[in-house]
Amino acid sequence: MRFQREHLPHTKHLFFTGKGGAGKTSAAAASAISLAESGCRVLIVSTDPASNLQDVFHVSLSNEQTPVPGINGLYALNIDPEEAARVYRENVVGPYRGKLPDAAIKSMEEQLSGACTVEIAAFDEFTRLLAAPDVENMFDFIIFDTAPTGHTLRLLQLPTAWSDFLDQSTHGASCLGPVSGLQEKEKMYQQTVRTLSDSQLTSLFLIARPEESSLAEAGRASAELKELGISNQFLLLNGVHPGSMSTDSITEIYIHQQQEAIRHMPEELKGLQQYRIPLLPYNIEGMDGLRLLLNQDTANAEAKQEAVLPPVLDLPSVDTVVDDLIQRDSRFIMTMGKGGVGKTSMAALIAVKLAERGFPVHLTTTDPANHLQHSLKDKKLPALLTISSIDPDIETTKYKEDVLSNVQDDLDQDSLLYLQEDLDSPCTEEIAIFHAFAKTAARAKSEFVVLDTAPTGHTLLLLDAAQSFHHEVLRSQGELPSEVKRLLPRLRNRQETSVLIMTLPETTPVLEAERLEADLLRADIQPAWWVINHSFLAARVEDPILQGRARQEAKWIERVHANHPHRTSLIPYQPIPRRTTITSQP
Structure with missing residues (x-):
């Protein structure tokens, strides 16, 4: 059934969530515009660390409500996790400056240096919007353009997770500072839980491309959200x-692959009300494009008929990239980018090509959604290739056991109880993943290590861990492991490490990849290559709709190449066979 405005549920809160690149921002923004132009007052909110909402509306956004130009009654805001964390830290520490000794202030700041502080700070903003009567009364609808699925699940799980943590914590040994400060907001958290699980107040659209991996992740999200009591769900198939x-x-x-993916979608999704948005021969850009998205007429939109496709730049292939990696003997290789740009498949392809050329290679993933197993189906793996993943649950358990076994003989009972409670904080998982990441990087001395990183926001937190978790690791475990000490210098050394920025030849993926590169450069990490993936233009497609999309690609390919003239690779679109699970190897 074609998705239109009348299909939007009449609940105050509408969530659009899905894998990166699934189109949730466009769907959320189009819904917001449609509701506002029907006379409703609407607030659209992004909780994505790599938000592109301001690109969609062409307006600068902050964590304050901003009117969207040209649309009466529509407001937008972006919850920037890093800025929220800065404000949160100062709100906690500020009142004590000048009143407590410097050592105490330093200790408080140290406790607030973990990545989970960023999560809870952003969640504070998220909770404020759901629980604040003034915001509730001001708008008829509040629409959330949420982050890629893995981040969304963590965000929406926080109310339950932190309620449990607050109930169990009595000593104040939290990575978020004194628990007494959090206790003041426990009622607000509980109200948020009730709001999310109330089908009269909240509806959730799971956005997915008609692709196996996208639908699989939507299925996982659906099941986990139902476990949290968020059951008023709808499936929106985009493209x-x-x-x-x-x-x-x-x-x-x-x-055929789209049809097969829909036919074999997870059982969790088959029972949901389903809507569809057709694949269009153009990118959804600007207000007019967003208005058309919920317009029935776009179902019959035709591509502009032109005699031939525009020429495509003659850019290096994957083989050229692999040649360069071998020539520079760059043993640690990372593919980075927004979710959905193909960094997992590219990591697998590079690993296979290196192994086929006679080099020992280890391929791994730090992605919580573990997409790596989906990229190697039906491939005969070279003998020199080994595969593994970093499982957050397993690594967290191992980390706790290691910490306690190293110090339990040296601590009295009260100190041991304090440490055990501290290890129950959400920061522990981030630290554990960081340790495993560092150990994997250490293997690059004897073999090539290809790392398939998580979507952009999570990747940035992972890289930042080497700095922001230094004190946290030292406080929890004593001496820093040698591989941890060496990690950031190795990431910054182009002779040892090659970072490949992955993108698609489309507006949002290129803009977000540019932001990722800027963040990496600020951390003194210089990307080695830009890889433009899944190009219909390079594949010289013949279908009118796909040709329409191919024509839209040209300016973005030229933009990336102009900024990186000697380090841009272009990969034609290639159909991917159906996938099965690949067992990780030690």
């Missing part, structure tokens, strides 16, 4: 090809 008279093999396989 469904309406069918084609073209007989070229790429289009036939593309349509």
Whole structure:
């Protein structure tokens, strides 16, 4: 069924969530515009660390409500996790400056240096919007353009997780500072839990592309959210090809794979009310494009008929990238980018090519959603290739056991209880993953290590861990492991490490990749290559709809190449076979 405005539920809170690149920002923004232009007062909110909402509306956003130009009654805001964390830290520490000794202030700041502080600070803003009567009364609808699925799940799980933590904590040994300060907000957290699980107040759209991995992640999200009591769910399939008279093999396989992915979607999704947005021959950009998204007429939109596709730049292939990695003997390789740009498949491809050329290679993932197993289906793996993943639950358990075994003989009972309670804080998982990440990087002395990192926001937190967790690791475990000490210098050394920025030849992926590069440069990490993936233009497609999308790609390919003239690789779109699970190897 074609998605239109009348299909929007009449609940005050509407969530649009899904894998990165699924189109949740466009769907949320189009819904917000449609509701506002029907006479409603609407607030649209982004809780994504890599938000692109301001790109959609062409307006600078902050954590304050900002009117969207040209649309009466529509307001937008972006919850910036880093800024929220800065404000949160100062709110906790500020009142004590000048009243407590410097050592005490330093200790408080140290406790607030973990990545989970960023999470809870952003959640404070999120909770404020759901629980604040003034915001509730001001708007008819509040629409949340949430982060990629893994981050969204963590965000929405926080109310329950932190309620449990507050109930169990009595000594104030939290990575978020004194528990007494958090206790003041416990009622607000409880109200947020009730709001999220109330089907009269909250509806959630799971956005997915008609692709196996996107639908699989939507299925996982659906199941986990239902466990949290968020059951008023809808499935929105975005980018469904309406069918084609073209007989070229790429289009036939593309349509067939979409149909097969929909037919074999997870059982969790089959019972949901489903809506569809057709694949359009143009990118959704600007207000007019967003208005058309919920317009029935776009289902019959035709691509502009032009005689030929524009020429495509002759850019290096993956083989050229691999040649460069071998020539520079860069043993630690990371693919980075927004979720959905193909960094997992690219990491797997590079690892296989290196192993096929006779080099020992270890391929791993730090992605909580563990997409790596989806990228190697039906591939005969070279003997020199080993595969593993960093499982957050396993690594957290191992980390706790290691910490306690190292210090339990040296601590009295009260100190041991204090440490055990501190290890129950959410920061522990981040620290544990960081340790495993550092150990994997250490393998690059004897073999190539290819790391498939998590989506952009999580990747930035992971890289920042080497600095922001230094004191946390030292406080919890004593002596820093040698691999931890060496990690950031190795990341900054281009002779040892090559960072590949992955993107798609589309507006939002390129803009977000540019922001990622800027963040990496501020951390003194110089990307080695930009890889533009899944290009219809490079594949010279024949289908009118796909050709329409191919024409839109040209300016973004040229932009990336202009900024990185000698370090840009272009990968044609290639249909991907159905996937099965690959077992990790030690």
